[in-house]
Amino acid sequence: MSTTDAAPATQAAPVDLPIVPHWIDGAERAPAGGRTAEVYNPATGAVSAHVALADEADVAAAIASASRGFETWREYSIAKRQSVLFAFRELLNARKAELAEIITAEHGKVLSDAMGEILRGLEVVELACGFPSLLKGGFSENASTGIDVYSLRQPLGVTGIISPFNFPAMVPMWFFPIAIAAGNAVVLKPSEKDPSASIWMARLWQEAGLPDGAFTVLQGDKTAVDGLLTSPDVQSISFVGSTPIAQYIYETASRHGKRVQALGGAKNHMLVLPDADLDLAADQAVNAGYGAAGERCMAISVVLAVEPVADELVGKIKERIARLRIGNGAGGPDGEPDMGPLITSQHRERVAGYVDIAEADGARIVVDGRGCSVEGHEDGFFFGPTLIDDVPTTSRAYQEEIFGPVLEVVRVPSFRDGVDLINSGAFGNGTAIFTNDGGAARRFQHEVQVGMIGINVPIPVPVAYHSFGGWKSSLFGDAKAYGEHGFDFFTREKAITSRWLDPAQHGGINLGFPQN
Ligand code: NAD
DSSP: OOOGSSSSOBOOOTSSSOOEEETTEEEEEEOTTTTTEEETTTTEEEEEEEEOOOOOOHHHHHHHHHHHHHHHHSSHHHHHHHHHHHHHHHHHHHHHHHHHHHHHHHHOOOOOHHHHHHHHHHHHHHHTHHHHTTOOOOOEEETTTTEEEEEHHHHHHHHEEOSSOOOTTTHHHHHHHHHHHHHHHHEOOOOOOOOOHHHHHHHHHHHOOTTTSEEEEOSSSSSHHHHHHHHOOEEEEEEEEEEEEEEEHHHHHHHOOOEEEEEOOOEEEEEOTTTHHHHHHHHHHHHHHHHHGGOOOOOOOEEEETTSSSSHHHHHHHHHHHTTTOOOTTTTTTTSSSOOOOHHHHHHHHHHHHHHHHHHHHHHEEEOOOOOOOOOOSSSOOOEEEEEOOOTTTTTHHHEEEEEEEEEEEEEEHHHHHHHHHHHHHEEEEEEOOOSHHHHHHHHHHHHHEEEEEEEEESOOOOOTTOBBOOOOEEEEEEOSSSSHHHHTTEEOOOOOOOOEOGGGOOOOOOOOOOO
């Protein structure tokens, strides 16, 4: 996806709808130039708000405020910084239900799934609370006679985070708890499709005691992004989104001298070996393929069925799809559905377009989600779970990321063919193997060229103290998100060599290169 999907920018918002503002200098700020875009409730199809779209004046104000915030925040003692982190953790935990409702109203995912993303973000906040032990430097006494060498880790300054629509709370939380714990200031540029979670989190930081400016929200589109990428006052960029934009971000920000991590798109395969428990594999394919309507970068989008199990596996997946309930993610008289709508009507058209392509290329549509309609929500952006068998690997529908509730089945004759197919793809975000053969699983983890691997686990998102990131066109740069990579990314190391003069050890004049 890309911002070509976004609603067209307008100059003036109707008076009866709220404008989701920027958060600059610890307060809401309207867009300087008055540009806005529409925000939808995807379950009803109605415009629920307008979001500010930054122009150059907003970008400059946000970065200037963050620079001041950094000067204040970096001087807080470790103990004071830690107490702010803990306060943020407590507030987030106590009020997470409010945030989940905000996410569901603008993204469309079901409430329990919105809560799931918050809990995965909270995990990173909890990791960041322990930053004093993780950012301790090293000290070597007497590296040479009378000389000590030690290293310090210092914050970078103003750090930029640019996030996608599909995890409006979790993806920013992959980065900002660690950036802030390390003493940086953050400017978050959220997706313009679901911008309200960012403002809610900004208020929470203020309540937790973070000084104004240390957490800034800059709403907007390409103008806001380009302003961050090119500003000499922004030291780093952490991006998550589609591959073409990730590559643009990586190249542009690097050219402007910044540290960059840019996580891109995905096409995740699940390899099912003949010895696997097929009921488990079918359950997990359905969970990982259709959860959040497939709008997850770690969703399973291709099932590689190693023959002779394909017919049986496809049958089991089909049976399970028939039991899925599609509806408003906020719930209704019948409780919470299994799956909500897609993010926009344009995206629904795009997903349908890929199903058309697969069909035209000779694939067999086993379950067709095109034309799905939910009673009482006829204008919502719903797309039914779709299962496509025998997808030719030459089809664009196989090769490109669809980012919708579409599971494609490719039948392969052997383990080797499955691994080769995975390794021949452009992406390398996540993959999974389902088997009871430990040797095959071990061979898979050794040979597969993918950053995150599940063994009988379909969505192997690492816990906060490991790091998240793919290979190939799923990650530009060499720093993954959170874990040790996160602390490395958001700090710069200084090494200090020190000697306090002691007349007994004074070496006198020596023009040679220092040796031990
Ligand atoms: P996107 O690339 O359209 O947008 C991401 C961000 O970039 C948004 O903030 C958007 O405003 C900005 N942007 C979009 N077009 C731009 C342009 N031309 N110039 C400058 N900035 C621009 O992605 P999306 O549709 O919001 O999110 C879905 C994509 O994100 C999928 O491809 C998904 O796989 C990917 N994703 C990847 C991961 C991961 O960890 N690898 C995680 C979540 C989502």
